[in-house]
Amino acid sequence: xxxxxxxxxxxxxxxxxxxxxxxxxxxxxxxxxxxxxxxxxxxxxxxxxxxxxxxxxxxxxxxxxxxxxxxxxxxxxxxxxxxxxxxxxxxxxxxxxxxxxxxxxxxxxxxxxxxxxxxxxxxxxxxxxxxxxxxxxxxxxxxxxxxxxxxxxxxxxxxxxxxxxxxxxxxxxxxxxxxxxxxxxxxxxxxxxxxxxxxxxxxxxxxxxxxxxxxxxxxxxxxxxxxxxxxxxxx
Numbered sequence: 001x002x003x004x005x006x007x008x009x010x011x012x013x014x015x016x017x018x019x020x021x022x023x024x025x026x027x028x029x030x031x032x033x034x035x036x037x038x039x040x041x042x043x044x045x046x047x048x049x050x051x052x053x054x055x056x057x058x059x060x061x062x063x064x065x066x067x068x069x070x071x072x073x074x075x076x077x078x079x080x081x082x083x084x085x086x087x088x089x090x091x092x093x094x095x096x097x098x099x100x101x102x103x104x105x106x107x108x109x110x111x112x113x114x115x116x117x118x119x120x121x122x123x124x125x126x127x128x129x130x131x132x133x134x135x136x137x138x139x140x141x142x143x144x145x146x147x148x149x150x151x152x153x154x155x156x157x158x159x160x161x162x163x164x165x166x167x168x169x170x171x172x173x174x175x176x177x178x179x180x181x182x183x184x185x186x187x188x189x190x191x192x193x194x195x196x197x198x199x200x201x202x203x204x205x206x207x208x209x210x211x212x213x214x215x216x217x218x219x220x221x222x223x224x225x226x227x228x229x230x231x232x233x234x235x
Contacts, residue, residue: 006050016062023066027200027208039101042086061105068110069102071095072140075116075123092126099135111136118142151176155189177229180222182211190226 023030037043038056045053052058060067077091084094095112102109112130114123117139127137143153150172166185173179178190182201188209194202200210201223211219 006048008050008052008055011051011055012059012062015059019059019063025210027206027210029207039098040086057105057107060107064106064108068108070111070113071098071109072113072115075114075118075120078114078126079120079122081122092122109135111138113138113140115140116142177226180219182209182219184212190223191230193223196220196223 019030019032034056037053038060039054041051041053041056044055045051060069073091073095082091083089084091087094089097099109099112112135114127114137117123118141127139130137143149145152150169170181170187173187179187180190182188186209188201188203192204194204196202197208199213199216200208202208
């Protein structure tokens with residue numbers, strides 16, 4: 001029997017199972033970030049014998065009825081006309097190519113996010129081009145003091161990403177009375193909670209964040225006390 005360096009079928013099966021498991025833990029919604037190439041990852045296939053260049057897409061195809069694709073592209077890359085070294089096309093043209101490729105596989109492309117937006121003319125022109133094609137476009141802007149100002153990053157003025165360990169983020173946010181750790185690896189902002197459920201917090205955006213069962217009473221008491229203090233300050 002010939003040994004293989006990478007079992008592609010096992011990869012697809014295990015990844016799909018774990019992703020569905022995580023989706024079930026977070027109220028039916030999970031955000032996954034894919035780096036690198038999805039359709040033509042020939043570098044990975046060279047260094048991992050047995051890895052198919054389209055393995056990541058095939059994994060997504062396992063969940064095509066549940067998945068929504070969001071493509072991110074940097075406004076700086078659009079502005080300086082950055083090109084893919086393997087295909088020789090610009091990043092904005094590659095975005096259009098990816099949209100066609102995803103849709104050709106039956107995957108739903110919900111939107112394109114233009115990051116590092118500072119009003120670059122080429123980025124704004126590309127946004128108009130996408131919108132003419134009926135594609136929803138969002139902008140991400142530069143966050144002051146990123147990534148050190150964690151409290152700002154996870155507020156309405158920032159975004160939920162930090163280059164730190166979870167314990168470092170937890171330590172920083174513990175100083176803010178509105179943040180609590182509700183489960184392993186999950187910190188929530190109590191100002192964004194809609195209501196308590198039997199075993200989770202329901203957030204304003206509809207997300208359900210499960211709580212550790214052994215800490216359930218303590219967490220719910222913390223939230224109730226925070227709400228009470230908050231209401232007293234408003235009176």
